[in-house]
Amino acid sequence: MNPIEQLSRRQLLVVTGKGGVGKTVVSAVLGRAVAAAGRRTLVVEVDPRESLHQMMGTPPSGGAIVAAGPRLWVQNLKPRQVLDQVVRENLKLELLTRRVLESPVYQQFATGAPGLKELAILGHALRLLRGLREPGTPEIDTVVLDAPATGHGVALLTAPSLTAEVITQGPFARMAGELAELIDDSQRCGIVVVTMAEEMPMEEARELRASLNRQVKRDPELLVVNGLYPPSPPMPAPGERENGLVSLWRRRRQLNERELGSLGESWPGPRVELPQLPLDRGPALLATLGRCFAESARSLARETP
Amino acid sequence: MSLISGRHPLVIVVGSGGVGKTTLAAAAGVRSAHEGRDTLVMTFDPSMRLKQALGVGEEAKLREVPVTLDAPGTLHASLLDARQTFDRLIERYAPDDEARRRVLENRFYQHLSGSLGGILEYMAVERLFEVAADGRYGQVILDTPPARQALDFLEAPARIVGFLESGALRVALKPWFDEKGRLKATSRWGPLGRRAERFLDGVVGMELLRDMAEFFQAFAPLFEGFRQRANQVEELLRSPKTQFVLVAGPGEERIPDTLFFARRLEEAGYHLGPIVVNRVHPRFALEGAPPPSADPCRPNGWELLSWAGERDRRGLIELAKLLSREQPVVDLPLLPDEPTGLASLDALGRQLETRVAEWERYVSRTS
Numbered sequence: 001m002n003p004i005e006q007l008s009r010r011q012l013l014v015v016t017g018k019g020g021v022g023k024t025v026v027s028a029v030l031g032r033a034v035a036a037a038g039r040r041t042l043v044v045e046v047d048p049r050e051s052l053h054q055m056m057g058t059p060p061s062g063g064a065i066v067a068a069g070p071r072l073w074v075q076n077l078k079p080r081q082v083l084d085q086v087v088r089e090n091l092k093l094e095l096l097t098r099r100v101l102e103s104p105v106y107q108q109f110a111t112g113a114p115g116l117k118e119l120a121i122l123g124h125a126l127r128l129l130r131g132l133r134e135p136g137t138p139e140i141d142t143v144v145l146d147a148p149a150t151g152h153g154v155a156l157l158t159a160p161s162l163t164a165e166v167i168t169q170g171p172f173a174r175m176a177g178e179l180a181e182l183i184d185d186s187q188r189c190g191i192v193v194v195t196m197a198e199e200m201p202m203e204e205a206r207e208l209r210a211s212l213n214r215q216v217k218r219d220p221e222l223l224v225v226n227g228l229y230p231p232s233p234p235m236p237a238p239g240e241r242e243n244g245l246v247s248l249w250r251r252r253r254q255l256n257e258r259e260l261g262s263l264g265e266s267w268p269g270p271r272v273e274l275p276q277l278p279l280d281r282g283p284a285l286l287a288t289l290g291r292c293f294a295e296s297a298r299s300l301a302r303e304t305p
Numbered sequence: 306m307s308l309i310s311g312r313h314p315l316v317i318v319v320g321s322g323g324v325g326k327t328t329l330a331a332a333a334g335v336r337s338a339h340e341g342r343d344t345l346v347m348t349f350d351p352s353m354r355l356k357q358a359l360g361v362g363e364e365a366k367l368r369e370v371p372v373t374l375d376a377p378g379t380l381h382a383s384l385l386d387a388r389q390t391f392d393r394l395i396e397r398y399a400p401d402d403e404a405r406r407r408v409l410e411n412r413f414y415q416h417l418s419g420s421l422g423g424i425l426e427y428m429a430v431e432r433l434f435e436v437a438a439d440g441r442y443g444q445v446i447l448d449t450p451p452a453r454q455a456l457d458f459l460e461a462p463a464r465i466v467g468f469l470e471s472g473a474l475r476v477a478l479k480p481w482f483d484e485k486g487r488l489k490a491t492s493r494w495g496p497l498g499r500r501a502e503r504f505l506d507g508v509v510g511m512e513l514l515r516d517m518a519e520f521f522q523a524f525a526p527l528f529e530g531f532r533q534r535a536n537q538v539e540e541l542l543r544s545p546k547t548q549f550v551l552v553a554g555p556g557e558e559r560i561p562d563t564l565f566f567a568r569r570l571e572e573a574g575y576h577l578g579p580i581v582v583n584r585v586h587p588r589f590a591l592e593g594a595p596p597p598s599a600d601p602c603r604p605n606g607w608e609l610l611s612w613a614g615e616r617d618r619r620g621l622i623e624l625a626k627l628l629s630r631e632q633p634v635v636d637l638p639l640l641p642d643e644p645t646g647l648a649s650l651d652a653l654g655r656q657l658e659t660r661v662a663e664w665e666r667y668v669s670r671t672s
Contacts, residue, residue: 019323020322049562049565198643199643200323229609231603233605244587245591245606248587248610249606255643277609278608278613280616281558288601288602291601292601292602295602
């Protein structure tokens, strides 16, 4: 079955992987694909250094939800803002709210308490999906979450169940419980792992899968192998000296193929492969990569009926 | 100004994820041992390949493991694991078995996956300090966790001192709960206190607060020592003998990242050595290149590599323009294969040294 169709049915898509493998561009590609399949889609980036807007060709979000196309929005989320909002909503008294927000205990708690930031990120997605939103924000069917890099990505996915274990009562406990359920439910939540066909990212992808199996008892829905060098050129004729460019191309491609080969044994799930393209970061890259993604997804669907 | 000349007994390698920090740290370590210094490379999570190249395994999490290398200096490798260092510290400093058990079995401690006031990151710096203080190594090369975490890591000592002085700890150490496990303090605040209690209970739950309070109480005997050590660690990181090497990815897109790092390091008063732009696509003559591919999803290697070569060259020029003239910037080319053994690590280290020396010659010629 076509993975785009499958992923489009879900409410939350968490995109994770090692730093530098192209999580943000893959999140943007997925967001566009899901929106094109008819879902009102929001792509959420959690990184103080915004880059999603560059890819989408939109103005910087600065925390706000920004329209990026038909049925498509983007947002750069500041977890701390979400957290402070929760405090404001729970404490109606202005004086007390200010006291809490300014107290050193809260400051430390908000930056340091285990799982709190992760909970705020996921909680924000859940509220939007539930239609609990401020006036002026769009209705959303699917949230694509460009999650922090691997270690933190796992922390994101395990935070609700851990928190539900530690906090057993009150609104946070309820929210943690609901989020744990959402993440458990592969009908509603999809996990997409992004990697490159190089040793370190592949190893991290495998470790990520193992810790997902162990800690949230589930497999990722899709693996995206990003940034592949083009298929190898023909070998030079015997005695012919190979151009430096062609030789580098061949060796880097061989490295890609070696890693893809070793993946076959250790990664049973579906995977999509994306080429490295001679295009700068921006809407043109996004559009072309979207085509390549759809193509790879279609051929995957043919291979695995 | 050299990367590993012995003038900087501590070299700290920083940079974003996936730029090749760990490999370069190992390469610099191999070179340093070849130059006759007893060297330690401390790293966070090296790849399988690098562990194999150095010949070390999981045991390096517990102690420094010697690397078999035919060189005048010795080479050791150690893997940093914040959690294990923390556990070890508790084992060591807990006054008795009961206190140790209380901390280790505390649920809050077990769930401390984040970093309350930077304690967890601080643990890694603590280990670095131990090694630097013990003086067994003439050269220590520290590889840091990627990107923002590296900054968290460097700021850990300052943050922990801030935490200790913020009053948060004093509050946390107050006897919050009476014998029945009820909050004591809030009753004194009158109606506001009752509201605060309901809020706390509603938002985080009393159970978590009790666990936290218990954790801090169990941990209290360690904190004063922490403050002192944290200040010493700060001093070590800012010492002119400690040199930071910033590793960056190629291409214009990475420049904001690189500048962000360089500025943060300088603002914080650390001594930034060379910026190493790693994995730069070389430029090639394009004679005999075939026409570009008609299928946008299947570019040929000629198109891709010549585009990448131009992009990376533009990136280098842009970066040099944005940095001061005194800031050394060197580039290393994308290798056909990643280093898989000590010999290829040594070759990479030599290449790095050569590039730094070339930069120095270039600057002295043009100034």
